[in-house]
Amino acid sequence: MAEHNVTFPSYLNANYCRTTSVDFLIGARRSLQSYYSDRLNSAHRGGARNIRNFLEQRKEWLQECDKYLTLTQQGHVFRTKETSGAIFAAITSLSNELEQLISIRRTANEDGYLLTTDARARFNELFKLMDDHRTDLQLRGLL
Secondary structure, rough: OOOOOOOOOOOHHHHHHHHHHHHHHHHHHHHHHHHHHHHHHHHHHHHHHHHHHHHHHHHHHHHHHHHHHHHHHOOOOOHHHHHHHHHHHHHHHHHHHHHHHOOOOOOOOHHHHOOHHHHHEEEEHHHEEEEEEHHHHHHOOOO
């Protein structure tokens, strides 16, 4: 920490970061899937705002861990720089898409399913990256 002139919160350590990333891959994945399956097609702004806030909060925690792990030379929150970057980019892309969905002024006769086409694609991209990474960890015996 002194080498990089950074002070980390006392709760931040490698175990916390591992738990945070596993919780994202399992717990957050379940919550995101539930929203995707049950509520996304309604294009309801309140639900989109809540899931976007959920994603942004998790991204903040994961990026804090990634920075900690990188500066302490313990790797990355999602094992490699490439995987971490891809997952963070997918989260950002989905978050931006949800923000656009929130800002759309709908009329009563608009089909929510048509409005959410791009958001569904972003969810699927993130799900694939998360599932691939989880499988990789399982094959390595790390999960």
